[in-house]
Amino acid sequence: MQNPREGRKIVLTRDIDGRTELVEWIRHADTVWIVSDGQERTIGPEARRQEWADLESQGFVEIFPTDQPKIAAEKERVLVLIRSAFQGVSLGEGVGLLQGQGLDDYADKLTLAAYRAQDEKQDWSAIPVAELNRCHSSLSFFDAAGMRFHLPAYLVAELEGSLQSIDVVYYLVHISRGGASQFETLSPAQREAVRAFLLLQLSDAHREFDQPMIQASLKNYWKADTVS
Incomplete structure (x- = not known):
């Protein structure tokens, strides 16, 4: 399997109950790896938009790269x-x-x-x-x-x-x-x-x-x- 760290990476965070959570969104070609708390899962192109919307609805914001x-x-x-x-x-x-x-x-x-x-x-x-x-x-x-x-x-x-x-x-x-x-x-x-x-x-x-x-x-x- 392609090493996800070779893909384009976006880092998102959110504050919840006084804690800061971190999620990595790593894309290579049509595959996206989502890494959180040391756990990794893979999604295909058909699920990307919904998955991103779900993260935003949970309060995650992009910090890298960003404006x-x-x-x-x-x-x-x-x-x-x-x-x-x-x-x-x-x-x-x-x-x-x-x-x-x-x-x-x-x-x-x-x-x-x-x-x-x-x-x-x-x-x-x-x-x-x-x-x-x-x-x-x-x-x-x-x-x-x-x-x-x-x-x-x-x-x-x-x-x-x-x-x-x-x-x-x-x-x-x-x-x-x-x-x-x-x-x-x-x-x-x-x-x-x-x-x-x-x-x-x-x-x-x-x-x-x-x-x-x-x-x-x-x-x-x-x-x-x-x-x-």
Whole structure:
């Protein structure tokens, strides 16, 4: 059978009961594969129109590929979701931004203490994007508290197109390498914000080669049934 990932793919999503569901519609010649929750089914040309109408009636909307106004509106929705979910989060005793970069640089204790003294600890939205870009290794050194505090700053910067020296998506999809502990203190609302962020990345044509990893992480870690 033809590999469905070789066909033209459309990604649709819907929000239901506080969860985000994802459906892939993949067409090759006269055959369409519909993939949802890891389950795949095949339909022929005679059923395509009705199947598409059924998805639309269930509230599914196309996010990839799609027109720019839709992408812009969805981006604004996700930005609001992130800011709301992480509002009021402070660093506490977590690893700070400069401190994390210092750990990567093998800085001594005095230097690390000096870095931490400079780190923002109360308002993640006050962290300059230039600092996020400069501290490109810190994401690898955050503990759970540090990740919870800094993650929304990275997500917002990515959506606003300001993040240049680091790919936050990489850290969200390669969590099987021991990174899951960094996200263990995220609340359901915060996990849902991350999931919505990753779903939006599927509409980015520049992430075509990242899509299999993003989809795998949505299925295996950032699952809808674990964020509600």
